[in-house]
Amino acid sequence: MMxxxxxxxxxxxxxxxxxxDSGSDHRAESLFPPFPSVIQGAIRSRHxxxxxxxxxxxxxxxxxxxxxxxxxxxxxxxxxxxxxxDSGAVTRYFPAPADATTVCREPHRQIRPASPPDKEPRxxxxxxxxxxxxxDDEPAKGEDGGWLGEGDLRHYLAGATVPVIEDKELFQRxxxxxxxxxxxxxxVREGALYEVEFIRPYPQVGLYLEVEGYEGWPxxxxxRLGGEGHGxxxxxxxxxLNWPSPPDPLPERFKLYLATPALFxxxxxxxxxxxFFDGPVELAAAAIGRYQSIGGFDVASGAHKAARRYIxxxxxxxxxxxxxxxxxxxPSLIQNAITDEGAEIGFGQxxxxxxxxx
Numbered sequence: 001m002m003x004x005x006x007x008x009x010x011x012x013x014x015x016x017x018x019x020x021d022s023g024s025d026h027r028a029e030s031l032f033p034p035f036p037s038v039i040q041g042a043i044r045s046r047h048x049x050x051x052x053x054x055x056x057x058x059x060x061x062x063x064x065x066x067x068x069x070x071x072x073x074x075x076x077x078x079x080x081x082x083x084x085x086d087s088g089a090v091t092r093y094f095p096a097p098a099d100a101t102t103v104c105r106e107p108h109r110q111i112r113p114a115s116p117p118d119k120e121p122r123x124x125x126x127x128x129x130x131x132x133x134x135x136d137d138e139p140a141k142g143e144d145g146g147w148l149g150e151g152d153l154r155h156y157l158a159g160a161t162v163p164v165i166e167d168k169e170l171f172q173r174x175x176x177x178x179x180x181x182x183x184x185x186x187x188v189r190e191g192a193l194y195e196v197e198f199i200r201p202y203p204q205v206g207l208y209l210e211v212e213g214y215e216g217w218p219x220x221x222x223x224r225l226g227g228e229g230h231g232x233x234x235x236x237x238x239x240x241l242n243w244p245s246p247p248d249p250l251p252e253r254f255k256l257y258l259a260t261p262a263l264f265x266x267x268x269x270x271x272x273x274x275x276f277f278d279g280p281v282e283l284a285a286a287a288i289g290r291y292q293s294i295g296g297f298d299v300a301s302g303a304h305k306a307a308r309r310y311i312x313x314x315x316x317x318x319x320x321x322x323x324x325x326x327x328x329x330x331p332s333l334i335q336n337a338i339t340d341e342g343a344e345i346g347f348g349q350x351x352x353x354x355x356x357x358x
């Protein structure tokens with residue numbers, strides 16, 4: 001197992017799933033941290049270099065790292081926004097949960113979980129399940145964004161009020177203009193002015209991920225990561241805190257927090273939750289942020305991939321177990337991930353904690 005901490009050589013650009021070139025869309029925004037699909041591409045490419053694989057030999061490449069849909073022995077957890085202190089210890093940060101309600105804003109914003117309905121909701125909607133939160137809370141204007149350190153996230157999921165770390169405390173967003181040039185000519189294309197947003201993490205802030213299945217890497221080096229050929233310095237570090245194991249058996253009522261995006265073919269939920277649980281569960285409520293489009297560019301075909309909508313990190317699902325028998329996550333799940341695709345490379349990473357009455 002490798003534990004990697006990545007820092008930018010200059011800045012990073014991680015775009016969403018929308019096609020972008022000068023003239024088609026005049027602004028490219030960066031998503032941070034990047035999707036697991038971005039990281040796995042960088043890791044697999046670097047592994048080919050480490051192993052000295054001929055990059056013009058498709059069979060050798062497939063033998064070393066698999067294909068676009070088969071990852072062989074590779075397992076990735078992350079990437080997570082992280083900060084390393086002077087001693088080398090790494091702290092992971094997670095998106096503020098979608099069920100948060102703001103308690104105060106000065107001198108620092110603090111949040112606590114909203115209260116899902118414990119009985120039948122007082123409001124009726126066309127939703128197939130009651131996805132209503134905060135019916136017993138005082139009205140408050142919600143605020144998007146922000147991060148929780150790992151310890152604060154665990155306290156929050158247990159019902160505590162915790163402080164939020166804002167983006168500006170960890171990284172900056174920088175916008176840079178550009179112009180399109182006619183192919184093969186040093187002539188500016190008419191109407192091809194555009195703007196690109198980059199991410200500049202502060203010193204000792206970067207990305208943390210865990211990689212299993214690859215060996216022989218140096219302790220530190222560089223790799224390409226993100227758009228426009230930008231790169232990162234990676235260093236193998238000591239493991240951060242162990243990933244929280246799900247309770248076994250699961251409590252009668254529990255919360256499921258998505259730490260990384262997940263893909264569900266039915267949209268905001270899978271076709272059947274029974275695919276992930278050994279025992280019947282009932283979805284009682286959900287707090288879901290705006291979907292994220294994940295696409296990309298297929299180098300082999302020279303075309304953009306179709307963008308698909310993922311449930312964002314920070315989503316919270318509330319469950320009740322519907323049987324007196326013990327309920328568990330299925331042992332067959334890859335990395336205990338809750339997602340229809342991409343569990344091997346880090347999608348659908350979850351933290352599960354008991355849902356207690358407040």
